C-alpha cells in the first residue's frame with residue numbers, strides 16, 4: 001500500500017514538475033535519470049580510455065607523474081551535450097553531476113581504468129566561488145565515480161588558495177592560465193606512495209588540472225591519473 005501511495009505521489013509530482021532530459025528536453029520515463037536513453041546512446045564519447053597515449057594523456061606527458069588519463073565526452077561548439085556542463089555549473093543541477101559520474105565510471109570500470117587507484121580528488125573551487133555557487137560541481141561528479149568504483153573520495157585534503165576568474169570567455173592563448181601555486185595539499189604525508197585520481201568537469205588547456213597535480217609535487221611515490229567529464233574540442 002505504502003509503495004502504491006509513493007508511486008501515486010511521484011506520478012502526481014511529475015505531472016506538475018515533469019522530469020525532462022537535460023540534453024533534448026523530452027520527458028523522461030520511469031528508470032531514466034537526467035538523461036534519456038537516446039541521448040545517452042548518442043553522447044559523443046571519446047573512447048579515449050581504450051586508447052594508449054590518447055590525446056588527453058598527451059596533454060600531461062612529461063609534466064606530472066601520469067599513470068593514465070581520459071575524458072568521457074567531447075565538449076563541442078553547437079552541441080546540445082554542452083547543456084550537461086552548463087546545467088551542472090550554473091543551473092544548480094548537482095545530482096546531474098553524480099548521475100554523469102556513475103555513467104562514466106560504469107563504462108571505465110569495465111576497462112580497468114580504476115586499477116591501483118587509492119583515492120579520488122575533485123579539483124576544488126576557491127572558497128569564494130564555492131560560496132557564490134553553493135556547491136562544487138566537480139565534487140558531485142566525483143561522488144558518482146566513487147559510488148561505482150568503490151574508491152574513497154577526498155574533497156578536503158587539497159585547497160584552492162588563489163582566486164582565478166572564470167576562463168570560459170577568453171581565448172585559448174589568454175587562458176594560458178595563471179594557475180601556478182593555486183592549490184595546496186593539507187597533509188602531504190598522507191599521500192606518500194599513493195595513486196591519486198584527479199577529477200575535473202571539463203578539460204580545456206589542462207593548466208588547472210596540471211596545477212592541481214603540481215600540488216602533490218615532491219611527495220615520494222605519488223602517481224597521478226586524470227579523469228574529466230568532458231574535453232573541449
Ligand SMILES: [Zn+2]
Pocket residue numbers: 021022023024025026035036037038039040
Ligand atoms: Zn534526451
